[in-house]
Amino acid sequence: MTLRRFPILMTAFALGCLAQAPPQPPPGPGGPPAGPGAPPANAGGLRPLSAIPVPRPSNLGKYVRDERALVALGKALYWDMQVGSDGKTACATCHFHAGADHRSQNQLADPLAPFVLNATLGPDDFPFHKLADPNDNRSRVLANSTARAGSAGVPRRSLTGFVPGRPADDGFDLADAPSFSLNGANLRQVTGRNAPSVIDAVFNFRNFWDGRASNIFTGMTPFGESDARPNAVVSVNGGLVAEQVRVDNSSLASQAVGPVVNSVEMAYEGRTWPKVARRLLGARPLAMQRVSPTDSVLGQFANPAGPGLSGPATYAMLVQSAFQPAYWNSTQSVDGFGQAEFNFALFFGLAVQAYESTLISGNTRFDRFLGGDGTALNPQEQAGLALFRGRAACATCHGGPETTQASVRNSQRVDLVVGRNPGLDVGFFRTGATPIAQDIGLGGLDDFGRLLSIAATRDSAALPAAQGAFKSPALRNVEFTGPYFHNGGQATLEQVIDFYSRGGDFPTPNNPTGVRRLNLNAGERASLVALLKSMSDDRVRFERAPFDHPELCVPVGAAETAPGVVRIQTADPRFTLSAADKWVGFPPTGAQGSSVPLQTFDEMLRGIGNDGSRAHAMTGACRIFP
Numbered sequence: 001m002t003l004r005r006f007p008i009l010m011t012a013f014a015l016g017c018l019a020q021a022p023p024q025p026p027p028g029p030g031g032p033p034a035g036p037g038a039p040p041a042n043a044g045g046l047r048p049l050s051a052i053p054v055p056r057p058s059n060l061g062k063y064v065r066d067e068r069a070l071v072a073l074g075k076a077l078y079w080d081m082q083v084g085s086d087g088k089t090a091c092a093t094c095h096f097h098a099g100a101d102h103r104s105q106n107q108l109a110d111p112l113a114p115f116v117l118n119a120t121l122g123p124d125d126f127p128f129h130k131l132a133d134p135n136d137n138r139s140r141v142l143a144n145s146t147a148r149a150g151s152a153g154v155p156r157r158s159l160t161g162f163v164p165g166r167p168a169d170d171g172f173d174l175a176d177a178p179s180f181s182l183n184g185a186n187l188r189q190v191t192g193r194n195a196p197s198v199i200d201a202v203f204n205f206r207n208f209w210d211g212r213a214s215n216i217f218t219g220m221t222p223f224g225e226s227d228a229r230p231n232a233v234v235s236v237n238g239g240l241v242a243e244q245v246r247v248d249n250s251s252l253a254s255q256a257v258g259p260v261v262n263s264v265e266m267a268y269e270g271r272t273w274p275k276v277a278r279r280l281l282g283a284r285p286l287a288m289q290r291v292s293p294t295d296s297v298l299g300q301f302a303n304p305a306g307p308g309l310s311g312p313a314t315y316a317m318l319v320q321s322a323f324q325p326a327y328w329n330s331t332q333s334v335d336g337f338g339q340a341e342f343n344f345a346l347f348f349g350l351a352v353q354a355y356e357s358t359l360i361s362g363n364t365r366f367d368r369f370l371g372g373d374g375t376a377l378n379p380q381e382q383a384g385l386a387l388f389r390g391r392a393a394c395a396t397c398h399g400g401p402e403t404t405q406a407s408v409r410n411s412q413r414v415d416l417v418v419g420r421n422p423g424l425d426v427g428f429f430r431t432g433a434t435p436i437a438q439d440i441g442l443g444g445l446d447d448f449g450r451l452l453s454i455a456a457t458r459d460s461a462a463l464p465a466a467q468g469a470f471k472s473p474a475l476r477n478v479e480f481t482g483p484y485f486h487n488g489g490q491a492t493l494e495q496v497i498d499f500y501s502r503g504g505d506f507p508t509p510n511n512p513t514g515v516r517r518l519n520l521n522a523g524e525r526a527s528l529v530a531l532l533k534s535m536s537d538d539r540v541r542f543e544r545a546p547f548d549h550p551e552l553c554v555p556v557g558a559a560e561t562a563p564g565v566v567r568i569q570t571a572d573p574r575f576t577l578s579a580a581d582k583w584v585g586f587p588p589t590g591a592q593g594s595s596v597p598l599q600t601f602d603e604m605l606r607g608i609g610n611d612g613s614r615a616h617a618m619t620g621a622c623r624i625f626p
């Protein structure tokens with residue numbers, strides 16, 4: 001992590017935002033719930049998602065002058081493969097499918113044990129923890145894998161330079177044995193956790209499985225107030241002044257500035273934000289990818305003749321339309337970089353967050369039922385809902401309109417912090433999907449060495465409860481977002497329900513916020529699965545606005561000429577260790593979406609939908625990298 005070396009000349013907190021804490025009801029154990037008529041969230045007070053406002057920063061206007069331009073910039077950046085150092089990796093590479101990733105080859109990582117590199121996952125690989133009796137977590141363990149079904153990012157490389165405006169950085173391959181080297185050929189590295197969906201993530205108080213993307217965005221790293229550096233420069237009376245950034249309700253902005261400089265996900269080692277900026281500001285947005293003229297956000301800029309946006313010729317132009325001139329109009333430089341280059345992480349975070357804040361999927365049958373339409377759910381789904389809020393107690397952790405306790409709204413409810421959920425961060429639970437030692441989750445530290453757990457920061461006695469706890473995810477569109485859990489260890493919703501029915505795989509004693517054994521019968525399990533499938537939004541299913549998108553190609557492992565033997569790519573002589581990628585492509589959709597529904601993960605594992613009856617079947621040719 002590089003530290004700024006220029007002096008803070010003046011602190012300019014126009015809005016006095018450092019003094020602002022999130023609004024909180026009066027403290028006190030046993031006190032009344034927040035606000036009159038607030039539903040008992042722990043008891044499953046379910047209302048449609050439309051019942052609650054979309055969280056947004058209170059001081060956005062300090063930085064942003066045009067929110068429509070901001071969303072357009074965010075959507076372009078999110079889908080643009082030029083953002084990765086290799087010029088082939090976008091945010092969307094790991095979040096293209098209902099906001100998540102359902103690729104099956106080269107998606108495994110395991111920091112703890114050897115695993116099959118470049119593996120293609122199949123139905124028999126799941127669940128990762130196989131029991132003789134799936135209803136009994138004390139029955140014989142037939143197989144246990146410490147691997148994670150993660151997401152493939154970039155090969156391990158070192159950055160040497162770049163040409164502004166070009167789609168990729170310069171660099172060279174670094175040896176990557178034993179991690180992702182297959183007989184001397186480097187594969188793309190894979191993340192150690194499964195990629196959650198970005199859809200509805202704006203309602204999460206903190207993001208990432210372990211909550212490390214802070215609700216307070218400080219402009220350059222995900223870690224909120226741990227990062228006390230002045231991460232922006234603002235022009236004041238012709239001079240540049242270093243300034244701390246502090247934007248509330250912004251865990252998505254905090255999140256977004258992580259992957260771009262992460263050397264597993266998108267970056268060559270040595271990449272920094274100003275370098276990202278210098279290459280991208282002069283680049284044409286989505287230069288390699290086609291955009292539908294009816295795209296709900298970018299259609300107005302679509303290039304009728306081919307790929308790339310044709311309205312704003314460069315990212316710099318989009319930045320200038322979206323942000324206040326005081327953040328980009330100076331001609332002075334900082335550490336050898338221009339003002340807009342220095343402030344680019346701030347721009348990137350706020351823009352991507354603004355786009356993701358439009359990805360809200362409250363148009364489900366589940367929501368219509370909760371909104372008062374008694375016919376929107378069939379009797380089986382209604383039985384599932386009764387279990388969800390009743391005996392199966394799903395709503396204890398997936399309650400409220402957001403279907404997660406980890407919501408912005410709940411974080412402001414002191415009764416949940418000190419009352420019903422003592423000693424653990426709101427919305428985080430240890431359900432026992434993996435042993436604590438395999439992934440410490442909320443019990444870990446951020447990159448500045450601070451505890452991730454808010455409860456443990458206040459009182460170290462809370463630390464044991466945070467270990468192995470993960471954010472309770474929102475549930476809309478789970479039909480499409482398999483594999484499930486932080487380790488991606490379950491392929492189907494049936495497997496997830498079996499997991500809950502048996503009381504988790506690695507139950508821990510003295511865990512008041514864990515899951516209990518439910519002993520659900522077959523009919524009950526089927527109704528819970530039916531309920532979960534009623535939580536899909538057809539606009540997600542058919543990739544309609546706001547879930548329409550530009551063209552995208554994603555890498556799906558490397559071709560093997562013999563078992564365990566892959567070819568080194570020859571197209572680019574700089575990269576002498578990299579395996580040749582296989583690619584699949586998805587055409588752009590416009591606001592009207594696709595005529596066929598998304599393929600589920602399970603369908604993909606079984607080859608269902610490869611006949612064209614599903615969108616995102618992993619069989620489409622990639623036009624960009626043929």
Ligand code: HEC
Pocket residue numbers: 078089090091092093094095150151152153154191192193194195196197198201204206207208209210252255256257259260264265266352471473
């Ligand atoms: C190489 C794959 C990969 C790329 C590229 C990637 N992500 Fe992710 N994303 C992940 C994984 C894996 C996680 C979960 C990591 C964790 O929680 O520790 C994640 C988590 C997230 C989350 C948190 C959701 C939640 O509920 O906690 C959001 C939002 C997100 N990513 C958005 C983005 C954006 C925006 C970009 C581009 C700037 C991006 N991702 C790039 C793999 C990727």
Ligand code: HEC
Pocket residue numbers: 196197388392393394395396397398428429430431432433434470471472473475478481483484485486487496497500513514515528532
């Ligand atoms: C004690 C809290 C708790 C209870 C009770 C609970 N969940 Fe969860 N749920 C979580 C947490 C935490 C995770 C993430 C766990 C992990 O990845 O390790 C999760 C994950 C999930 C997922 C996977 C989502 C994804 O994107 O990977 C589904 C589906 C789900 N729960 C459904 C349910 C259903 C249905 C019930 C009731 C039968 C239920 N949950 C009960 C806390 C809970």
